Amino acid sequence: MIRDTIKAAQVAAMKSGDKPRLAAVRLILAKLKDKDIELRTASAVPEDDVLVTDVLQKMAKQRRESITLYEQGGRQELADVEKAELAVIEEFLPQQMSEDDTKAAIAAIIAETGAAGMKDMGKVVAALKAKHGTQLDMGKASGLVKAALAG
Known part of the structure; x- marks a missing residue:
């Protein structure tokens, strides 16, 4: 399951002391927790991998939009932070169709x-x-x- 892979990545990032990666993984886990809470009252809960992929796709889309806006605004250092987060998010997304x-x-x-x-x-x-x-x-x-x- 994708969720287990993300949790394992969190532990690995903690052990290696990779703070930017750890922050990005924690962001993903926080968004997943928000979605879990939101779905507590839902009548039909999607399969976990579908749910995780949906959350990751939304996060990736937000990062891409932010990167574009930061680059247009001449804020390259902020765009670089978003690009690093996007790279971590994309690691967990299933292979996209061509x-x-x-x-x-x-x-x-x-x-x-x-x-x-x-x-x-x-x-x-x-x-x-x-x-x-x-x-x-x-x-x-x-x-x-x-x-x-x-x-």
């Missing part, structure tokens, strides 16, 4: 669902997330779905 693989998966789902145009986009995106959600950046994937359905 763009070609993503397009092939989208084409297969469009064929399966019989989607014929933009009105079926939600159905295709939902099926894509159900099958490949942990391996995709859904933001990029929905753009590819839109292009596939429009074309």
Whole structure:
């Protein structure tokens, strides 16, 4: 499980005295704890690896946005801190599908669902997330779905 790998990384970072890495791992664990607390009242709790991947993807997206903003604002030292955190977060994310693989998966789902145009986009995106959600950046994937359905 991804969560166990993250906890092991925390222990390793403590032992090695790698403070920046330890701080990033602790951030991840704190976000996971927040999500666990949030889901205590939920009727359906997703599988743990799906939950962890979702949290990691959101954290990675936030870091990428921050890096862009810091670099535009001329704050390279802050951008470097965010890049270091992003590198740690990405270590725990499952291998992402390539763009070609993503397009092939989208084409297969469009064929399966019989989607014929933009009105079926939600159905295709939902099926894509159900099958490949942990391996995709859904933001990029929905753009590819839109292009596939429009074309």
